Amino acid sequence: MGWAVGIILHSEPELEQPDMIVGWPGIGNIGVLTVDTLRQQIEAEELGEIEPWDYFYPNKVIIRGSVLHDLEFPTSKFYYKRLANRDLLLFIGEEQPSGHGRMYAEGGKAYEMANRVLDVAEKFGCRRIYTSGAAVALTHHSLRSRVWAVATEKRLLAEMKGYANTLLMSEVEGRGDVGNITGLNGLLIGVAKKRGFEGVCLMGEIPDYLSRVPFPYPKASQSVLEMLAAILGVEVDMSALSDMTAQMEGVINNVFRQFPSEVRDRIDQRRREAQPGMITEEDEKWIKEHIDDFFHREDGDKGQ
């Protein structure tokens, strides 16, 4: 069923002031993994999608008997679910619309995509938008990821602080009160504010030394999902994410073992102290430089 330019809705269910939860891939795929796990757990139904060709290069061509059969693009899909105590809309983007050679969406295309998502939110009378992403933190991969929250208004911050394992971005040790959320998981909240929606971005902590590693970090997704489940008042089975976390633990430990021993020692100090704030600025700088050296060396090796 056609509805608005660039948006296809398969149905138009009656929803009562639903919340919308949005995820795109990013560092550790934390946001998209959170929202996709929620989608599976609550068995949300597909509602529609954003036409992809204006935003993405295709990712698959299918040719049958020398005739072009189909061309597939990264998907940007909406889902919905009527829960016992509230209605939900979900949006999952398989890729951020990149362009101009950058990893994350920015500029006109990103703004356009954010507005298409919010057009659907507006059509169904959404009051609040949640996005989710990564908080690159001076933490240790053996520690539980905390959730950092930012919001479009103060009232929401007070509400978010009431949930376990959550802190405001400004409360993070050594961050001060300014920051930035890169890509569409951040931009959407900005555009939501501009259009008058309530907006909250929940970011799961990923250790700084894993932020450039190209695999998911389900431990952070689990923390964000636990918080969302509490907000929404739904029971969510975390076993799939826990299994994935256990699986990734082995992969992460393998990467970690390859770090130079003095880097490992300094990072392990975080675990012993279990208070990331205790790391000095000098320590942070030293680790960052040595991790960057390590990954540059790895990149160089791959090129040979």
Added chain:
Amino acid sequence: MNEKVHFLTRPELHTPTMVVGWTMDAGRLGRRVTDYLVRKLGGQAFCEIEPADFFPLNGVAIVNDIVFFPESRFYACPEKDLVVFLSTPPSYEWYQFLSLILDVAQDYCHVREIYTVGSMIAMGAHTARRQFFSTMGSPELKMELSRYDLTRETDFETPPGGRPTLNSFFLWVAKRRGIPSANLWIPIPFYLVSADDPEAYRGVLDFLSDRLNLGFDLADLDEQAGLQNERIDHIRAAQPEIDSIIGKLERGLRLSEGEGEKLAKEVGDFLREAGD
């Protein structure tokens, strides 16, 4: 029509065919084919796509002291009712770019069919017969082209992590608009990728000449292909190792990574120097 499209003249065309080529493909196939068509048919540039939205205009590329700037230009060859489009592949806004090409093709030129030209990097020897491949936008065009030696039954899906070619994207957009179109694919031996491959563009031009009644005799290209083969024979005679590596390819044997690299470097360097 659109501020991103700039018409230089308004040539008179009657349901022409359009041939599309891209700069920067292997063996310089797109440029060689489109240059040949324009030169032989007295084509004149009549329209350009403005580069600002499609290319990173943050400076200019220099190759061997020569400035390279993105080009996206349509040429009209009214006598043979042919339109030629040659462009640098866009860096972003691909759908919009391909749509602009098709706006000009459909709304201004009223094209009847479109052929894109593309090269595929092949592991075979240059002495082997080049086998054409093609992908059609519809079964009807496949039927129509079945009398030419280019319709092998091909099934293909992009492997995970890969991306379709720009020509496949183009074919899909053209198909959505109902314009009969086909991608023509010619294999280029991997060691000729950075040089010219006259044998390859001769094959494409032979098909186009036949299909579009262009009347090319292509003797000049036969001569170029012969000269290229002589040059490679010369390297083979001078360097027994190169001769042995090409011999392995001719017998259908696999090369080691080192052999492949050596062949590509030696032949590429030699042909580029000879070409200069």
